[in-house]
């Protein structure tokens with residue numbers, strides 16, 4: 001299937017140099033390049049997660065720093081300069097070649113899947129659909145883009161949905177395919193050639209922020225929905241309470257990481273979804289998987305010198321040292337106390353189950369195509 005590329009960021013990149021892994025881009029939504037800088041990614045050795053240090057050490061930044069900027073015209077937040085496509089591939093090869101790709105990301109995903117599908121069922125019920133497609137007797141149809149090991153599709157299948165998935169990781173796609181008993185497409189969903197207006201639900205969990213051209217991607221996925229159908233996606237929230245507190249304290253926000261090319265605000269998402277011909281039916285930052293912070297666990301880590309756990313399997317490439325690991329005890333305790341404060345703010349700002357708080361670090365969006 002061919003699709004016309006309208007992306008501003010893909011069509012207008014400017015390489016930073018012949019040997020650089022960075023490129024300058026314009027706003028993917030409005031095509032302008034008037035921005036103000038929100039943050040600068042810390043140098044590799046100051047990144048707290050071992051995996052980030054390992055992946056970032058494989059990049060050629062040539063003294064350039066990576067910034068996160070907000071478009072002054074439309075409000076979209078994006079990495080600029082950003083990593084080239086080849087550099088990101090090298091980053092993931094380095095990180096995932098060292099450790100199991102999905103280790104730690106697959107546990108307890110069922111609670112999240114159930115929550116997402118419960119809200120979808122309520123929205124379809126509200127619209128008088130009873131969760132069924134317009135064609136009599138047909139099962140409702142879902143496409144999960146970036147379905148991982150297929151946990152959401154498994155829950156949907158259990159509820160009587162007809163399921164389809166796409167996944168870039170071949171290992172994950174094969175696993176999902178075996179679990180579900182249906183083929184999972186390894187690649188871009190647009191290669192499937194699904195007819196416009198044919199799906200009841202399209203899901204994108206933790207996908208949009210990684211894309212090089214998120215606006216085209218969202219537009220093309222929204223086009224697959226039938227009237228009354230729902231697009232569910234999650235994105236990092238740059239308008240979160242934790243980000244605001246970090247700015248107030250002059251600290252780097254933990255949400256700005258080297259893998260995320262895009263960040264969003266509730267206001268921008270309302271504007272964008274309206275542009276895509278959708279209306280936001282429900283938006284919430286409540287996360288069924290998040291837990292209250294545990295001070296005893298954190299205190300133990302202070303004694304170990306690093307704020308996070310090291311990988312379980314020994315990496316083939318030596319880990320670059322964490323710049324803050326040998327800081328004086330008082331400094332490490334302060335750093336951990338700040339992390340703890342951020343954890344609490346993050347948890348509280350998510351709001352309650354079923355609530356519509358939009359102050360948490362992640363926004364979960366259920367957008368519906370009007371009838």
Ligand SMILES: [Zn+2]
Nearest residue numbers: 027030071074
């Ligand atoms: Zn813009």
